[in-house]
Amino acid sequence: MSIFIDGSTRLVVQGIxxxxxxxxxxxxxxxxxxxxxxxxxxxxxxxxxxxxxxFNTVEDAVRETGANTSVIYVPPAFAADAMFEAAxxxxxxxxxxxxxxxxxxxxxxxxxxxxxxxxxxxxxxPGLLSPGKSKVGIIPGHITQxxxxxxxxxxxxxxxxxxxxxxxxxxxxxxxxxxxxxPINGTDFIDCLAAxxxxxxxxxxxxxxxxxxxxxxxxARYVKENLSKPVVGFIAGQTAPPGRRMGHAGAIISGSxxxxxxxxxxxxDNGIGVARRPLDVVGLIQExx
Amino acid sequence: MNIHEYQAKELLVAQGIPVPMGEVATTxxxxxxxxxxxxxxVVIKAQVHAGGRGKAGGVKLAKTPEEAKEKAAAILGMQIxxxxxxxxxxxxxxxxxxxxxxxIIMDRASKAAVWMVSAAGGIDxxxxxxxxxxxxxxxxxxxxxxxxxxxxxxxxTKLYDDxxxxxxxxxILLQLYRxxxxxxxxxxxxxxxxxTPSGEVKAIDAKFNIDDNExxxxxxxEALRDESxxxxxxxxxxEAGLTFIKxxxxxxxxxxxxxxxxxxxxxxxxxxxxxxxxxxxGGSSNPEKVVNALKIITSDPNVKVILxxxxxxxxxxxxxxxxxxxAIGQSPIRVPIVIxxxxxxxxxxVKILADAGFTALTDMDEAVEKAxxxxxxxxxx
Numbered sequence: 001m002s003i004f005i006d007g008s009t010r011l012v013v014q015g016i017x018x019x020x021x022x023x024x025x026x027x028x029x030x031x032x033x034x035x036x037x038x039x040x041x042x043x044x045x046x047x048x049x050x051x052x053x054x055f056n057t058v059e060d061a062v063r064e065t066g067a068n069t070s071v072i073y074v075p076p077a078f079a080a081d082a083m084f085e086a087a088x089x090x091x092x093x094x095x096x097x098x099x100x101x102x103x104x105x106x107x108x109x110x111x112x113x114x115x116x117x118x119x120x121x122x123x124x125x126p127g128l129l130s131p132g133k134s135k136v137g138i139i140p141g142h143i144t145q146x147x148x149x150x151x152x153x154x155x156x157x158x159x160x161x162x163x164x165x166x167x168x169x170x171x172x173x174x175x176x177x178x179x180x181x182x183p184i185n186g187t188d189f190i191d192c193l194a195a196x197x198x199x200x201x202x203x204x205x206x207x208x209x210x211x212x213x214x215x216x217x218x219x220a221r222y223v224k225e226n227l228s229k230p231v232v233g234f235i236a237g238q239t240a241p242p243g244r245r246m247g248h249a250g251a252i253i254s255g256s257x258x259x260x261x262x263x264x265x266x267x268x269d270n271g272i273g274v275a276r277r278p279l280d281v282v283g284l285i286q287e288x289x
Numbered sequence: 290m291n292i293h294e295y296q297a298k299e300l301l302v303a304q305g306i307p308v309p310m311g312e313v314a315t316t317x318x319x320x321x322x323x324x325x326x327x328x329x330x331v332v333i334k335a336q337v338h339a340g341g342r343g344k345a346g347g348v349k350l351a352k353t354p355e356e357a358k359e360k361a362a363a364i365l366g367m368q369i370x371x372x373x374x375x376x377x378x379x380x381x382x383x384x385x386x387x388x389x390x391x392x393i394i395m396d397r398a399s400k401a402a403v404w405m406v407s408a409a410g411g412i413d414x415x416x417x418x419x420x421x422x423x424x425x426x427x428x429x430x431x432x433x434x435x436x437x438x439x440x441x442x443x444x445x446t447k448l449y450d451d452x453x454x455x456x457x458x459x460x461i462l463l464q465l466y467r468x469x470x471x472x473x474x475x476x477x478x479x480x481x482x483x484x485t486p487s488g489e490v491k492a493i494d495a496k497f498n499i500d501d502n503e504x505x506x507x508x509x510x511e512a513l514r515d516e517s518x519x520x521x522x523x524x525x526x527x528e529a530g531l532t533f534i535k536x537x538x539x540x541x542x543x544x545x546x547x548x549x550x551x552x553x554x555x556x557x558x559x560x561x562x563x564x565x566x567x568x569x570x571g572g573s574s575n576p577e578k579v580v581n582a583l584k585i586i587t588s589d590p591n592v593k594v595i596l597x598x599x600x601x602x603x604x605x606x607x608x609x610x611x612x613x614x615x616a617i618g619q620s621p622i623r624v625p626i627v628i629x630x631x632x633x634x635x636x637x638x639v640k641i642l643a644d645a646g647f648t649a650l651t652d653m654d655e656a657v658e659k660a661x662x663x664x665x666x667x668x669x670x
Binding site: 210 | 340390392393394395396397398400401402403405414415418425427431432433470473475476478480500501502503505506534536544545546547548549551552554555556557558559564567600601602603604631632633653654
């Protein structure tokens with residue numbers, strides 16, 4: 001099994017004719033993802049690569065092709081509206097790759113998507129990949145293989161580094177999810193941990209965090225209270241210098257500086273194995289399996 | 290993006306919030322003239338993108354124009370957290386009866402903008418929050434309906450007992466919320482929000498942080514950027530589409546992706562070295578980005594070795610290889626370079642580098658260990 005995407009995923013690509021959209025659509029098709037439709041306003045009626053029909057709106061794409069998942073590669077100025085549009089069209093799962101979406105826009109998008117009953121991943125994320133089944137987003141297909149590990153990460157290339165090291169050690173993944181690093185996004189660590197706990201094939205979980213905020217600390221407590229599967233964690237930014245912080249509000253709201261040390265301590269306190277470097281994730285997972 | 294206190298105050302004034310504004314001076318003589326014009330005592334405040342100015346000696350009271358000239362001379366040119374003070378704000382000194390704190394921030398945990406207000410404002414507000422959190426009132430704003438007048442009034446009643454001051458404060462909170470939204474801020478705070486002995490409510494200090502993702506649609510905010518108050522290498526990096534933060538070590542790092550860049554710095558430290566910088570060349574790199582990255586890193590005299598760590602996903606490793614070869618063709622690099630490349634078009638990249646006389650490694654740990662060792666040898670390969 002896998003989480004969020006699998007062989008039944010029918011994907012519509014918003015921004016399919018753009019530079020990034022077209023490049024990654026080809027990669028997803030090569031990987032075996034069922035790309036059933038594309039959307040670019042004004043290009044309805046054309047086809048992409050001779051096989052994928054292009055529509056003017058997501059609503060048309062869903063009605064004509066039965067798309068149940070959307071991936072967004074449109075520029076930041078249009079990304080919020082693209083997410084609203086996908087939710088309005090009744091898509092179940094929306095993945096927004098776009099980097100640079102204003103946070104204020106996300107404060108409106110997030111509750112809207114939830115009220116429509118859809119799940120959002122991102123924005124500013126690499127998407128997700130269920131090896132051998134489906135890939136939605138930009139994670140390179142060749143760096144992982146099917147296996148028992150569920151992986152969730154706030155990072156992009158650091159995720160690739162870790163799944164590739166696992167693969168080199170012969171360990172594959174059920175699903176590899178990049179939730180992105182923006183302050184307000186859709187799916188978070190806890191959503192993924194809950195899904196991996198419920199997934200029959202996932203037997204161990206890797207969680208990759210970064211400095212800033214308290215999401216990792218919250219996730220660590222969730223692990224202790226709700227998960228029976230072993231979890232291994234890594235935090236990037238152990239040597240990051242304290243910033244030239246302006247204003248008091250950040251410290252008042254969370255009571256935390258969001259340092260790597262705080263997060264690693266929260267991991268240890270809640271029974272999560274802490275990897276000091278990306279390579280150490282492999283050893284800890286081998287012990288856990 | 291950070292803006293200066295005087296710029297933040299201008300955003301408040303634009304909404305109608307009462308602010309004793311003052312004027313900006315760049316020389317002691319200007320400070321003297323402004324003080325004479327304002328008449329009476331003034332506060333001279335360093336305009337730098339750093340907190341803790343008061344504790345660093347960057348805020349001083351002056352009773353006369355002569356004293357203002359003298360104090361401004363002491364503050365102008367001083368360093369606060371590594372940043373040089375180029376401007377001071379000369380603001381009329383106010384008599385203060387009470388100090389409150391009001392702030393609004395985009396909060397990860399609430400997934401919304403959240404208000405925080407406290408009648409116990411001033412420079413020790415963080416200590417108030419840590420030791421007596423019950424003195425802080427928090428209120429999340431539902432973005433679909435905005436900040437409602439009754440909510441502003443509710444918060445104002447937490448600050449003041451006097452009915453007139455409550456009405457004034459409620460008005461200021463609504464105006465501050467508008468400034469927060471219209472300027473695309475991720476943080477807006479007034480600290481302190483004072484009352485004067487005659488009972489007026491006024492903003493004495495203000496801070497705004499702007500969400501960088503808003504700048505494309507808010508050119509008037511982008512125009513507030515003061516490049517002279519930023520690190521020149523960081524300005525150069527931003528213009529080249531790179532994210533760069535200078536550190537104190539000697540291992541220069543060029544990495545794609547922020548998470549991997551941080552993990553690379555951590556690994557440098559793990560193997561006993563010190564990173565010279567954080568540098569993220571981003572996703573879709575072209576050779577020109579690598580050329581600029583090398584220019585920025587080699588301008589740091591502390592750098593003894595340059596470490597590339599590239600995991601090609603969207604980034605094509607052959608682009609990075611071409612960038613390295615081009616940069617070195619333009620101006621020879623005086624320190625050894627350690628290159629780790631893996632992922633998209635790895636074979637082509639290795640060939641490009643080999644033809645130019647470089648060996649590329651594929652393992653991150655091996656590359657970092659080697660770079661740290663070379664730095665310890667003083668950068669002689």
